[in-house]
Amino acid sequence: MLETLSLMGNGFINALYPVNILAMIAGVTIGIVIGCLPGLSAAMGVALLLPMTFSMEASTGMIMLGAIYCGAIFGGSISAILIHTPGTPASAATAIEGYQMTLKGQAGKALGTACIASFFGGLLSCISLYFFAPVLGQLAMKFGSPEYFWLSIFGLTIIAGVSSKSMVKGLMSGALGLLLSTIGMDPMQGVKRFMFGQSSLYEGINVTCALIGLFSMSQALVLAEAKIKQRAKAAKFNDKMLLTKSELKELAPTIGRSWIIGNLIGILPGAGASIACFMGYNTARQFSKHKELFGHGSYEGVAGSEAANNAVTGGSLIPMLTLGIPGESVTAVLMGGLIIQGLTPGPNLFIGETAKMTYTFFAGFVLIQFFMLGIGLLGCRGFAHIARLSDAILIPSVTILCVVGSFAIHQNFVDVVIMLIFGVIGWLARKFGLNNAAIVLALILGPIGEKGLRRSLLLSGGDPKILFSTPVCWVLIVLCVLGVLSPILMDKMAGKAIEEEQ
Amino acid sequence: MKMKKTDIGVCLAMYAVCAFFLNMTLKLPKAAQIYPLCVIALLAGLTTLHVFNMVIAAIKSGIESGLDDFKDFVPSQFFILFAMIVIYLALMPYLGFYIASVLFMTASLIFLRVKLWQAILSEIVIIALVYCAFTLFLEVRLPAGSLFY
Numbered sequence: 273m274l275e276t277l278s279l280m281g282n283g284f285i286n287a288l289y290p291v292n293i294l295a296m297i298a299g300v301t302i303g304i305v306i307g308c309l310p311g312l313s314a315a316m317g318v319a320l321l322l323p324m325t326f327s328m329e330a331s332t333g334m335i336m337l338g339a340i341y342c343g344a345i346f347g348g349s350i351s352a353i354l355i356h357t358p359g360t361p362a363s364a365a366t367a368i369e370g371y372q373m374t375l376k377g378q379a380g381k382a383l384g385t386a387c388i389a390s391f392f393g394g395l396l397s398c399i400s401l402y403f404f405a406p407v408l409g410q411l412a413m414k415f416g417s418p419e420y421f422w423l424s425i426f427g428l429t430i431i432a433g434v435s436s437k438s439m440v441k442g443l444m445s446g447a448l449g450l451l452l453s454t455i456g457m458d459p460m461q462g463v464k465r466f467m468f469g470q471s472s473l474y475e476g477i478n479v480t481c482a483l484i485g486l487f488s489m490s491q492a493l494v495l496a497e498a499k500i501k502q503r504a505k506a507a508k509f510n511d512k513m514l515l516t517k518s519e520l521k522e523l524a525p526t527i528g529r530s531w532i533i534g535n536l537i538g539i540l541p542g543a544g545a546s547i548a549c550f551m552g553y554n555t556a557r558q559f560s561k562h563k564e565l566f567g568h569g570s571y572e573g574v575a576g577s578e579a580a581n582n583a584v585t586g587g588s589l590i591p592m593l594t595l596g597i598p599g600e601s602v603t604a605v606l607m608g609g610l611i612i613q614g615l616t617p618g619p620n621l622f623i624g625e626t627a628k629m630t631y632t633f634f635a636g637f638v639l640i641q642f643f644m645l646g647i648g649l650l651g652c653r654g655f656a657h658i659a660r661l662s663d664a665i666l667i668p669s670v671t672i673l674c675v676v677g678s679f680a681i682h683q684n685f686v687d688v689v690i691m692l693i694f695g696v697i698g699w700l701a702r703k704f705g706l707n708n709a710a711i712v713l714a715l716i717l718g719p720i721g722e723k724g725l726r727r728s729l730l731l732s733g734g735d736p737k738i739l740f741s742t743p744v745c746w747v748l749i750v751l752c753v754l755g756v757l758s759p760i761l762m763d764k765m766a767g768k769a770i771e772e773e774q
Numbered sequence: 775m776k777m778k779k780t781d782i783g784v785c786l787a788m789y790a791v792c793a794f795f796l797n798m799t800l801k802l803p804k805a806a807q808i809y810p811l812c813v814i815a816l817l818a819g820l821t822t823l824h825v826f827n828m829v830i831a832a833i834k835s836g837i838e839s840g841l842d843d844f845k846d847f848v849p850s851q852f853f854i855l856f857a858m859i860v861i862y863l864a865l866m867p868y869l870g871f872y873i874a875s876v877l878f879m880t881a882s883l884i885f886l887r888v889k890l891w892q893a894i895l896s897e898i899v900i901i902a903l904v905y906c907a908f909t910l911f912l913e914v915r916l917p918a919g920s921l922f923y
Contacts, residue, residue, distance in 0.1 A: 327912050498846040499848050667886070
């Protein structure tokens with residue numbers, strides 16, 4: 273207990289180093305810019321800027337990526353409120369009430385509400401990060417090879433959860449990712465597998481290249497396929513952004529409820545901010561004393577949606593940091609960031625020297641919320657102009673950043689080609705209903721599962737009973753079954769939320 | 775839900791991937807074949823399950839084109855831009871990163887009819903950003919171009 277408190281305290285001291293503060297400011301600003309640009313997502317932004325964190329300390333790099341994540345989730349609300357186009361899917365529910373407030377000349381109040389609700393949602397989500405992550409991490413320390421095999425299977429069943437339309441197609445995407453993860457040296461036999469004569473594929477496909485291709489390059493291709501349209505002009509506003517004491521008091525219960533909803537959804541693998549925002553919005557309406565304002569510009573609706581989607585951020589980090597299981601695309605990209613720094617997500621992050629890095633990141637995550645509040649309130653007017661940036665400029669700009677980002681990893685041109693191939697795969701996957709997040713999850717988890725399975729069988733002399741030998745194995749098997757069934761539950765939750773909203 | 779015609783292509787592509795990897799797997803030593811074979815069987819099995827679902831959907835609800843996601847697709851714009859990206863990457867080892875990037879950005883911005891001042895400004899911003907972040911800060915040695923060195 274004392275050790276944990278000391279780690280927490282030191283985490284804050286380390287997070288306050290100037291370099292970390294700079295990373296927070298830069299990350300939040302970049303994140304808000306990416307978030308407020310319709311068509312660019314949080315996952316895409318984090319993937320695109322991943323290579324910039326290579327030379328940084330692990331904690332600084334993770335703080336910067338975390339800042340981009342939080343900034344992007346909030347940034348989506350700016351275009352949702354001012355031009356009625358959610359910058360990210362996580363702000364879809366914000367657009368409903370936010371734009372109505374803009375039409376009533378209350379754009380400033382809507383933006384202020386979004387900013388303050390996002391701040392509290394994000395800040396409160398850190399509580400669960402501090403309390404649940406170390407507990408789960410300690411549990412995971414007891415895992416051996418069979419448990420790691422089942423853990424990766426559990427991660428792969430989440431693929432069904434992250435699939436938006438068809439569960440089978442999601443699983444097919446995962447199986448394709450698994451197959452691609454076999455490229456490289458066989459971990460037990462030392463045999464070259466499917467390397468096409470490229471020595472740079474010795475350690476398998478570089479996950480960062482795949483991430484940049486699947487999330488960023490494919491997005492540039494998506495933008496390139498449609499006719500370039502002029503974006504709507506952002507509404508000008510002169511009203512105050514800061515809320516009064518009584519307004520804040522009125523919003524407090526809404527923010528509290530949305531925090532719990534968002535946090536739980538964040539922890540659940542497969543769910544994400546886009547579901548949380550609708551659930552937060554609906555709950556705000558159900559409990560509101562001014563239900564008649566909903567649909568005509570209710571700031572409670574904006575707060576409900578924004579607090580919920582930002583509360584997802586802290587919760588979603590828990591399964592990734594403790595078990596090495598990313599539940600959705602942004603955390604998969606963040607996991608890529610950890611791997612690049614030579615760290616293995618999982619219980620090891622809570623031991624020894626690495627624990628210092630982890631707690632610095634946690635403290636940084638708390639401080640990020642304050643910077644998000646400050647930069648959000650001060651910069652909203654400027655960000656509103658950026659939201660109008662044309663796709664015609666974004667297409668070549670994103671392409672160049674993808675190229676330079678993938679080249680920077682090993683200063684190797686083969687990585688650029690791999691990135692482009694994954695960009696095309698990602699674009700095709702989007703067009704034909706496959707799932708990019710599932711491909712990435714399988715690419716990350718495939719080698720872990722393969723090693724777990726083959727080591728277990730080696731230890732038992734080929735007897736598969738070892739895979740069912742401990743209670744933890746059985747718990748994980750049950751979780752796998754639940755993982756497969758989760759999409760049905762998620763569909764019902766999302767369907768109900770959207771139905772109630774209509 | 776109706777069966778999508780485009781899913782036929784998806785399934786054929788998946789079977790082709792399986793066949794391609796199966797062919798390569800059979801050339802590996804016996805002990806190294808087991809795991810890839812399991813994964814290939816998994817992908818083939820899931821694809822077959824999807825084919826089964828498609829047949830049921832076709833019988834129950836009928837067939838649709840599945841081209842809804844392509845309704846805003848402008849083929850000429852997409853393929854010209856994609857060709858520009860490929861040419862950009864092909865020229866980079868000869869011209870170097872910066873010259874190739876400026877040429878690519880200029881060509882694509884002219885093609886997409888971006889106003890001149892916006893094009894110049896965005897080129898300056900992107901090139902400066904890459905130079906500061908990657909060349910100065912990360913000290914990445916970007917391709918210099920074999921024509922010049």
